[in-house]
Amino acid sequence: MRYIDLTISDYLDALASKQPTPGGGTASAIALCQSASLVAMVANLTIGNDKYQDGWPASKTALSLSISARESAGQLAEQDSDAFDQVMSAFRMAKTTEEEKIQRRKMIQQATLVAAQVPYETALLAIELLESMKHLSHNCNGNAVSDIGVAALLATAGCKGALFNVEINLNSLPSDVGVTLRNGIADINNQCRALSKEIMHNVKSRL
Numbered sequence: 001m002r003y004i005d006l007t008i009s010d011y012l013d014a015l016a017s018k019q020p021t022p023g024g025g026t027a028s029a030i031a032l033c034q035s036a037s038l039v040a041m042v043a044n045l046t047i048g049n050d051k052y053q054d055g056w057p058a059s060k061t062a063l064s065l066s067i068s069a070r071e072s073a074g075q076l077a078e079q080d081s082d083a084f085d086q087v088m089s090a091f092r093m094a095k096t097t098e099e100e101k102i103q104r105r106k107m108i109q110q111a112t113l114v115a116a117q118v119p120y121e122t123a124l125l126a127i128e129l130l131e132s133m134k135h136l137s138h139n140c141n142g143n144a145v146s147d148i149g150v151a152a153l154l155a156t157a158g159c160k161g162a163l164f165n166v167e168i169n170l171n172s173l174p175s176d177v178g179v180t181l182r183n184g185i186a187d188i189n190n191q192c193r194a195l196s197k198e199i200m201h202n203v204k205s206r207l
Contacts, residue, residue, distance in 0.1 A: 025080035028161035032073035038151035055139030116169035119162035126159035
């Protein structure tokens with residue numbers, strides 16, 4: 001389901017329902033959609049405004065990224081729910097014979113790895129978006145600098161929320177599965193923390 005095509009009310013109802021999807025991974029990706037939209041707004045308010053001409057280059061770069069990031073995050077929101085649904089389908093597979101049990105374990109592992117990979121991509125996308133905000137926050141339209149702060153908070157929540165979903169899925173897999181993802185979590189967390197701190201400093205200094 002393309003959650004970004006739903007009304008806000010319908011999306012929130014789906015999120016609040018007893019169904020396991022959409023869940024936190026999808027919500028994290030949707031947070032990035034909102035973040036990207038705010039980045040686009042700030043960039044558009046800066047480009048063409050002579051008072052903030054120094055911010056045009058960063059704004060143009062951020063605008064281009066925000067457009068693609070919003071679309072990508074929307075796709076990741078859908079993929080996250082789909083991946084978890086596949087995990088649930090694997091758990092429902094027959095397990096009467098030994099062969100069925102082996103196949104079921106294999107499918108559960110494969111589906112769970114995908115369920116970790118999707119939010120990992122969400123977290124990486126959040127870092128890209130935050131990186132663009134770092135530059136934008138210096139010279140963007142001063143009347144919209146608080147919106148960059150909100151965009152950064154949303155992207156940070158999206159990043160950290162996505163990493164929670166990476167970890168919970170990896171923790172149910174053997175330690176030799178998803179090694180690249182396991183090794184990347186700490187680095188992404190550190191990047192997120194550093195970028196968010198710098199953006200918040202820039203925003204507060206211009207309020």
